[in-house]
Amino acid sequence: xxxxxxxxxxxxxxxxxxxxxxxxxxxxxxxxxxxxxxxxxxxxxxxxxxxxxxxxxxxxxxxxxxxxxxxxxxxxxxxxxxxxxxxxxxxxxxxxxxxxxxxxxxxxxxxxxxxxxxxxxxxxxxxxxxxxxxxxxxxxxxxxxxxxxxxxxxxxxxxxxxxxxxxxxxxxxxxxxxxxxxxxxxxxxxxxxxxxxxxxxxxxxxxxxxxxxxxxxxxxxxxxxxxxxxxxxxxxxxxxxxxxxxxxxxxxxxxxxxxxxxxxxxxxxxxxxxxxxxxxxxxxxxxxxxxxxxxxxxxxxxxxxxxxxxxxxxxxxxxxxxxxxxxxxxxxxxxxxxxxxxxxxxxxxxxxxxxxxxxxxxxxxxxxxxxxxxxxxxxxxxxxxxx
Amino acid sequence: xxxxxxxxxxxxxxxxxxxxxxxxxxxxxxxxxxxxxxxxxxxxxxxxxxxxxxxxxxxxxxxxxxxxxxxxxxxxxxxxxxxxxxxxxxxxxxxxxxxxxxxxxxxxxxxxxxxxxxxxxxxxxxxxxxxxxxxxxxxxxxxxxxxxxxxxxxxxxxxxxxxxxxxxxxxxxxxxxxxxxxxxxxxxxxxxxxxxxxxxxxxxxxxxxxxxxxxxxxxxxxxxxxxxxxxxxxxxxxxxxxxxxxxxxxxxxxxxxxxxxxxxxxxxxxxxxxxxxxxxxxxxxxxxxxxxxxxxxxxxxxxxxxxxxxxxxxxxxxxxxxxxxxxxxxxxxxxxxxxxxxxxxxxxxxxxxxxxxxxxxxxxxxxxxxxxxxxxxxxxxxxxxxxxxxxxxxxxxxxxxxxxxxxxxxxxxxxxxxxxxxxxxxxxxxxxxxxxxxxxxxxxxxxxxxxxxxxxxxxxxxxxxxxxxxxxxxxxxxxxxxxxxxxxxxxxxxxxxxxxxxxxxxxxxxxxxxxxxxxxxxxxxxxxxxxxxxxxxxxxxxxxxx
Numbered sequence: 007x008x009x010x011x012x013x014x015x016x017x018x019x020x021x022x023x024x025x026x027x028x029x030x031x032x033x034x035x036x037x038x039x040x041x042x043x044x045x046x047x048x049x050x051x052x053x054x055x056x057x058x059x060x061x062x063x064x065x066x067x068x069x070x071x072x073x074x075x076x077x078x079x080x081x082x083x084x085x086x087x088x089x090x091x092x093x094x095x096x097x098x099x100x101x102x103x104x105x106x107x108x109x110x111x112x113x114x115x116x117x118x119x120x121x122x123x124x125x126x127x128x129x130x131x132x133x134x135x136x137x138x139x140x141x142x143x144x145x146x147x148x149x150x151x152x153x154x155x156x157x158x159x160x161x162x163x164x165x166x167x168x169x170x171x172x173x174x175x176x177x178x179x180x181x182x183x184x185x186x187x188x189x190x191x192x193x194x195x196x197x198x199x200x201x202x203x204x205x206x207x208x209x210x211x212x213x214x215x216x217x218x219x220x221x222x223x224x225x226x227x228x229x230x231x232x233x234x235x236x237x238x239x240x241x242x243x244x245x246x247x248x249x250x251x252x253x254x255x256x257x258x259x260x261x262x263x264x265x266x267x268x269x270x271x272x273x274x275x276x277x278x279x280x281x282x283x284x285x286x287x288x289x290x291x292x293x294x295x296x297x298x299x300x301x302x303x304x305x306x307x308x309x310x311x312x313x314x315x316x317x318x319x320x321x322x323x324x325x326x327x328x329x330x331x332x333x334x335x336x337x338x339x340x341x342x343x344x345x346x347x348x349x350x351x352x353x354x355x356x357x358x359x360x361x362x363x364x365x366x367x368x369x370x371x372x373x374x375x376x377x378x379x380x381x382x383x384x385x386x387x388x389x390x391x392x393x
Numbered sequence: 394x395x396x397x398x399x400x401x402x403x404x405x406x407x408x409x410x411x412x413x414x415x416x417x418x419x420x421x422x423x424x425x426x427x428x429x430x431x432x433x434x435x436x437x438x439x440x441x442x443x444x445x446x447x448x449x450x451x452x453x454x455x456x457x458x459x460x461x462x463x464x465x466x467x468x469x470x471x472x473x474x475x476x477x478x479x480x481x482x483x484x485x486x487x488x489x490x491x492x493x494x495x496x497x498x499x500x501x502x503x504x505x506x507x508x509x510x511x512x513x514x515x516x517x518x519x520x521x522x523x524x525x526x527x528x529x530x531x532x533x534x535x536x537x538x539x540x541x542x543x544x545x546x547x548x549x550x551x552x553x554x555x556x557x558x559x560x561x562x563x564x565x566x567x568x569x570x571x572x573x574x575x576x577x578x579x580x581x582x583x584x585x586x587x588x589x590x591x592x593x594x595x596x597x598x599x600x601x602x603x604x605x606x607x608x609x610x611x612x613x614x615x616x617x618x619x620x621x622x623x624x625x626x627x628x629x630x631x632x633x634x635x636x637x638x639x640x641x642x643x644x645x646x647x648x649x650x651x652x653x654x655x656x657x658x659x660x661x662x663x664x665x666x667x668x669x670x671x672x673x674x675x676x677x678x679x680x681x682x683x684x685x686x687x688x689x690x691x692x693x694x695x696x697x698x699x700x701x702x703x704x705x706x707x708x709x710x711x712x713x714x715x716x717x718x719x720x721x722x723x724x725x726x727x728x729x730x731x732x733x734x735x736x737x738x739x740x741x742x743x744x745x746x747x748x749x750x751x752x753x754x755x756x757x758x759x760x761x762x763x764x765x766x767x768x769x770x771x772x773x774x775x776x777x778x779x780x781x782x783x784x785x786x787x788x789x790x791x792x793x794x795x796x797x798x799x800x801x802x803x804x805x806x807x808x809x810x811x812x813x814x815x816x817x818x819x820x821x822x823x824x825x826x827x828x829x830x831x832x833x834x835x836x837x838x839x840x841x842x843x844x845x846x847x848x849x850x851x852x853x854x855x856x857x858x859x860x861x862x863x864x865x866x867x868x869x870x871x872x873x874x875x876x877x878x879x880x881x882x883x884x885x886x887x888x889x890x891x892x893x894x895x896x897x898x899x900x901x902x903x904x905x906x907x908x909x910x911x912x913x914x915x916x917x918x919x920x921x922x923x924x925x926x927x928x929x930x931x932x933x934x935x936x937x938x939x
Contacts, residue, residue: 325852
């Protein structure tokens with residue numbers, strides 16, 4: 007039976023982690039104002055900037071620790087794996103996004119300036135989780151299987167890595183636009199070495215763009231990276247994500263106030279993206295990060311779909327029945343597969359492939375939110391029960 | 394499908410350019426053009442998008458094989474965008490996307506495209522794998538390139554290098570200028586894995602086709618104490634495969650001995666379990682439990698716990714005794730907090746002959762509340778468990794209630810004028826209805842359990858295909874083709890050892906690997922006794938990018 011005290015503790019810790027993430031996110035963005043970027047694209051922070059950055063990292067780590075405790079406590083309170091409904095699943099995704107961000111993006115790749123965006127993604131996930139909140143409780147019999155540990159957790163892990171991949175893809179598109187426009191306006195001074203993977207035409211077999219990285223130190227670009235911001239519209243950047251987020255919230259939850267809040271947050275994020283353009287890693291590196299994350303998540307998603315089929319066979323007596331959720335996971339899979347193929351196809355790699363990844367991510371969001379909340383199928387057990 | 398191969402392995406040579414008269418392609422050329430077009434990666438991509446789009450449609454438009462009821466509502470215009478739109482959707486087979494001809498066409502085109510891509514790749518792969526690593530020339534022009542110096546003679550240096558390159562496919566070659574060289578390569582798993590991944594889809598297709606052709610799925614509801622035999626006629630909704638026929642049914646009998654359902658405190662079902670006995674030729678073979686997620690497998694048929702409900706036993710007999718007109722458990726279905734259902738008591742006989750009066754059609758309309766309480770004159774429902782059941786029975790009798798029509802009894806409209814009596818019964822109770830002509834008894838309340846019985850061949854094939862998909866997918870994304878060369882050249886007392894390498898994919902990972910190989914090779918070349926007195930040779934420092 008649900009343990010009330012533990013469930014309450016889990017909720018409290020969730021809220022504290024939520025606020026901590028927001029403060030950490032603000033710190034990460036604030037740090038940009040204290041960061042200089044040289045012509046070669048190398049960034050360096052002032053002493054204040056470094057301190058703010060440390061505070062941001064410390065807060066993100068602390069938030070992650072609290073969030074982890076909250077997540078585990080939820081599972082103990084309900085006496086099952088803590089991914090039985092949409093609230094828990096959203097919480098798990100946010101947790102993994104922050105963890106992947108800190109360990110992989112910030113530490114391994116060294117792209118600390120991306121963390122603000124990943125924290126924002128985590129905060130949005132948690133907000134959606136709060137809107138779908140359900141008390142810690144038992145599961146319906148169909149979910150009561152050890153497959154929930156395998157199938158649902160793989161889907162959760164894959165989705166969260168896809169979120170990181172989407173952040174990298176979106177920022178790649180932004181950065182690439184900036185680089186191209188600067189290159190176009192720079193005329194002769196431009197040599198082409200900083201432009202993203204899209205522009206690259208392989209001249210010899212080993213210069214293939216998959217692992218291609220523009221070498222910042224060798225880049226001959228006279229224009230300052232700050233110019234990349236000047237060539238991007240400061241109006242469209244808040245407007246487009248703001249409108250999309252507001253419409254999405256309005257459609258999914260029919261809550262005008264929440265839609266306004268979500269829209270404003272997304273608009274702020276858009277502005278942050280606009281402001282952060284010069285500090286972002288070169289487009290080719292972002293493209294590579296996006297590819298590596300998506301290529302990592304894709305086999306996990308594939309595994310998740312397969313275990314889902316095995317579980318369906320055991321519960322419903324058929325491995326595949328085109329239930330809306332199955333269909334959703336299928337088209338998400340197809341679109342990410344298309345992205346991976348596009349990435350190795352002439353005339354598709356670079357921006358076009360990135361747009362495929364963006365579409366695939368929207369498919370993922372539809373599969374998670376829209377299918378669960380609006381479309382009646384075997385996966386909808388009275389409300390936001392199963393993910 | 395066709396991952397871009399290195400240029401010399403690419404199949405299609407670029408078409409010759411230049412001024413040409415416009416050709417009118419003949420039928421053979423057209424076919425050839427279509428085939429080449431279909432084989433292109435960009436075509437495969439478009440087909441993948443089409444597949445995704447079709448599934449998106451199937452997510453938002455209700456699918457007849459999944460939820461037929463909603464589709465009916467859409468067609469009637471009571472739900473969805475309206476009847477006119479529903480006709481458009483119907484014309485496009487949007488209500489059955491996955492059974493439509495155009496979905497089949499997309500799938501067929503994808504598999505054709507896949508085939509067109511794969512066969513040249515198999516050939517190329519077989520050729521590349523068989524070919525020993527090629528010697529390298531102009532090693533110092535490669536991006537990854539290091540010169541190490543050692544006191545070992547060239548042969549010993551190359552022996553040492555061979556141990557370092559233990560995990561590579563390699564061979565020793567005499568280079569053109571008489572210098573000994575090791576050519577090594579790794580990473581054929583990238584293409585090999587990709588081929589396994591893509592080939593596994595044929596197997597997946599085979600598994601699906603087997604399942605659809607030789608499989609069977611049927612639904613059956615049965616009350617406690619009753620049984621059913623695995624035969625063609627018993628199932629409510631049977632979906633036999635194309636090559637499944639009556640003889641494929643096993644004919645065994647499944648008897649439901651007992652059904653149990655337990656609830657959480659919030660009255661959501663916690664678990665439901667059927668205890669069933671299997672009988673062959675009247676002999677009990679096995680007694681076992683069937684529960685959600687734990688199906689029973691018997692002679693290749695899987696029996697799944699699917700649904701459950703209330704099954705009151707109802708007896709209708711002439712008042713004052715006599716043979717029962719009706720004595721059976723009526724399977725009720727859930728409607729909110731109520732369980733409702735109907736029973737055909739008498740089909741009627743308009744002309745029994747012998748001058749007797751015509752016998753009317755008689756039907757019972759039942760509604761059951763499992764745990765009822767009357768508080769302040771109002772009916773309250775306490776729980777879904779049958780602790781205090783109340784059965785509301787309405788008896789209809791008339792010349793034509795529609796019982797002879799083929800439609801299910803639940804969808805008939807009984808005229809109010811034919812209502813001949815109503816009673817609220819408790820278990821064990823009875824009531825005289827129809828002006829005291831008929832007695833309706835409610836001896837006991839049982840439950841019914843719903844099973845899905847299926848035979849799904851091809852599952853093992855699918856499982857193997859799924860495993861191959863994963864086994865192929867992972868190396869195709871992570872492995873990478875790379876070549877390394879080690880060349881040893883005598884230079885007076887010392888030997889110059891050139892290490893050079895090139896990677897076709899994943900340059901960052903290769904840079905790390907190259908640095909590692911270089912360090913290991915350097916240690917190996919130093920030998921068991923390091924050259925303490927050797928003059929310090931500056932190795933050219935190269936920036937290793939990480």
